[in-house]
Amino acid sequence: MPRALSFACLLALALGSSPTVQAATADAAAPLFNADGYRITLYRSPTPEQVDGAQIVDTAQLQAMLSQRPKPVLIDVYRRQWLQGRFIEDEPHANLPGSHWLANTGDGELAPRWMEYLTLNLRALTDGHQDTPLVFYCRADCWLSWNAIKRASALGYSHLYWYRDGLDAWQAAGLPVEPAQPEPLR
Template sequence: MPRALPRLPCLLLAAAASCLSPGGAHAETPALFTPDGYRATLYRSPTPQEVAGGTVIDTATLQHLLNQQPRPVLIDVYRRQWLQGRFIEDEPHANLPGSLWLANTGDGQLTPAWQAYFAQNLQRATAGQAQQPLVFYCRSDCWLSWNAVKRAAGLGYSTLYWYRDGVDAWQQANLPVQPAQPVPFP
């Protein structure tokens, strides 16, 4: 028995090393993207310069679009905590005046109920017109609006804009925001 004791530290070191090695036991790191191409984690990180199915716009372009006919529908997809069947106001949120806040619809994966919430509210906001201009935004360095543009394109909407720097850029331009509440989830 005394001979086994000197080997104990070596066995512990070997076990620890196997956990740290690339092929050893470790916690699963979630994938950045879902199999169908939506960003699934690290939503607040640098975003790409383009989005499939949409056109990237800046503040000046958005201001121009807001003076055109048909006027685009502004859709904020910033997250709001959802707990026990209701939105929880964890912090005040403001968005661009006249926006429709479809909270959590920019997540990488949506349950069928959240997908229906997104689709039904887009249908209502566009009066069923798939060519109605839609502008999706969140904050700067936020993948939620990128996901939402892709999701809207998948639903057949054809005039999609991604206001990439979102409410942060709007406020930096000293433009007004308004207190916001998300559209109620059924």
């Protein structure tokens, strides 16, 4: 018995000082939000039931919106690796039909170039009308769309909708998707 207890204590000490445990502890202590209130880490984790400046819609509500006029602009903000001046396709990506993929615009910290990419694309997609209905989405449990809505609201857009469960819910409902490429970054 004392031998088993000694082994358990040594194992606990070894695990407690391992780099993996230390890294996990450091990650847990890192802030989740920046000073401006944008989520900056752990983007794929449970999301809140609301976001300031937007109404949450589910799949049935979104389908109804898509059959009305004015038809909302669908904006996917899922990430895509950017390397040496171009998007790198590491795996195929699909969107809700008719969507515009503004990759990487939901990151918590946006470099000026990415902020300009978002701003110019929103202006073009709405013809400069900030009251155009905009639906932002990503995947289920994805903070990227939450961040993008906060950003669009800060830019003055007033008819914002969050398709919180995103592409995952759309596909789970058996609805069609289409292959996607991000809007070009110029």
